[in-house]
Amino acid sequence: DTSSVVAAGYAYSHDAGAYATIVKLTRTLMIVPVCLFFALLVMRGAKKSGAGFSLRRIFPMFVLYFVVACIVNTTGILPAELSHGLGMLGKFAIVLAMSAIGLNTDLPSLVKNGARPLALGMVCWAAVAVTSLIVQHALGLL
Known part of the structure; x- marks a missing residue:
């Protein structure tokens, strides 16, 4: 999710936000060749089978x-x-989208799904936080 990466970067500093944006958009830009590759694969399969084909229908605009x-x-x-x-x-x-995601959280649904998904989320969050602190310490930023 690009918005959360960018928001997290800017929450740290302007420079971190700029780097987070560049890295995330670079990764996002890789969607283009991947989509083209799969569109060409589908097109090749459609031509072999004689089925109709519409690039516009399968390629995300x-x-x-x-x-x-x-x-x-x-x-x-x-x-x-x-x-x-x-x-x-x-x-x-981005701030508006992140707020909307937070406001759209269905707490009863979270409770209904049980503690395991919440525990997994907390473990992942802790792993990211600890890794971030280790990297910052190794780079001399702390």
């Missing part, structure tokens, strides 16, 4: 929109003020 947004922002087509404003709007949207 948000991937194309994401690539277009990256190209537009990277090439500098947009004025700096507009790009900055859209960046601020994006940060606000």
Whole structure:
């Protein structure tokens, strides 16, 4: 989830947020070649079987929109003020999405599922926290 990674990064510092965004978006960008690969696989299978094929139906269009947004922002087509404003709007949207996820948590459903999923979540959270502290200590940041 990109929004949680970016939010966690910015909660630590502006620089950490910038690095978190770059790393997460780089990983997210890998969706493009993976989707194209599987779309081509499906297309090849459809041609062999003689079935109809629609690239638009199997290729997620948000991937194309994401690539277009990256190209537009990277090439500098947009004025700096507009790009900055859209960046601020994006940060606000991330905070809004994280809030919506938190507000949408169904506590009775959590209780109904039992303690094991909650315990697993707590163990994972603790492992991430301890690993983060170890890395920060090793880098001399603590």
